[in-house]
Amino acid sequence: MKRYLAVAAVAAMLLTASVAQGTIILAKWTFETSKPTTAGPHAAEEGIFGGDATGYHTLSGAAYSNPAGNGSAESFSSNYWSTGDYYQFETSTLGYTDVQFTFDQTRSSTGPATFDLLVSTDGTNWTTLATDYAVGTASWSSNPAYYKPESVLGPFADASLDNQTKIYIRMVSKVTPTNTGGTNRIDNVTVTPEPVTITLLGLGSLLFLRRRHA
Template sequence: MPTAFPTGTGNVPTGTSYLPPGPNGAGVANQGANTAGSQLISVHALAAATYTSPAGNGSQYAFSSNNWSPGDYYQATLSTLGFTSISISWDQARSSTGPAAFRLLMSVDGGANFSELMSYTVLQSGGGGAPGTWSSTTYNPIYTNTFSVSSAADNLSQVIFRFQNFEALASADTGSNRIDNVVVSGIPAPGAVALLGLAGLTARRRRR
């Protein structure tokens, strides 16, 4: 992400949800064609959750939060109009006491129903056998997850991707989990231009 979160006593964001600041508005994708109406948000059950912007995985800032409960999530909302063969990739890491068990969910009906696309384990940044802590200058591909979505996500005005914790309470309230480089890509229909990206949520165009 290109923009740091507020810092300093009394300024650090807390609460049950947070939209990260950005050049196109809070939570809005910073690259791509379908940025209008896009959103990246973190949602927590506990109002004590704190939101910070430590170093990303080869980018200036990541989206980090603590006080994780089962069911808490990061969520990306976007349009895939004009695109098919949708795929999503993202970088994610945790602290030694942050939650590790996550699943990727998708909704194509405005959030009324979600289907599980995959479950995955979030690696500890610089620990637990994962080499290298996250750095704003060095990208480490070991922290990147990718998933090719079915045609159910093609050419829609709204698709929601949810990165949801399904682990028991983190072993410490300060246990954190961070996400970065959320990239949604697809193949454009004739005459369409590139898709988008958040956190940034970022979009890429793939060639046929």
């Protein structure tokens, strides 16, 4: 009498799971807690990594304030703009790929209307993602019912931002308005991984026990 054990590993199971956009936030500045009155740094209100928001102005007269955001109570605003002045946001993307970001930006009628968008991983060497993008004059209200989608810029993405200990995002004014009182305002700066599709390979084994009589 012989006994045979035959084993066959047969089945492969393919599972595809979709992770919806927005379920992971690396950093998001809403300014609802920081309510800026200075150049910063202002801590991100949300996100796995958080991070800092800062403003930079050449003119010492620049004032930072927190007027109504885009459908929220607070935003990050400043006046006395010169060419080269900027808003900057820094966070981490370590362990995440396909990183993208969006932000809301508006201005007063005499505020700077033209910006460049730059990114960096060291704060020294910069890559330009958008040149001379236009900032509109949509009037923001703290009432969510009056949220202005036309103020949303992006999503912007660049492979250099993936899986980095630190990333920097800058919105740099390309113009010097004649009216120093002109303001520019930013809100809802959000850094996320792009929606990803995760493929799971599952191996199912089938074990056959076969008995034979000699």
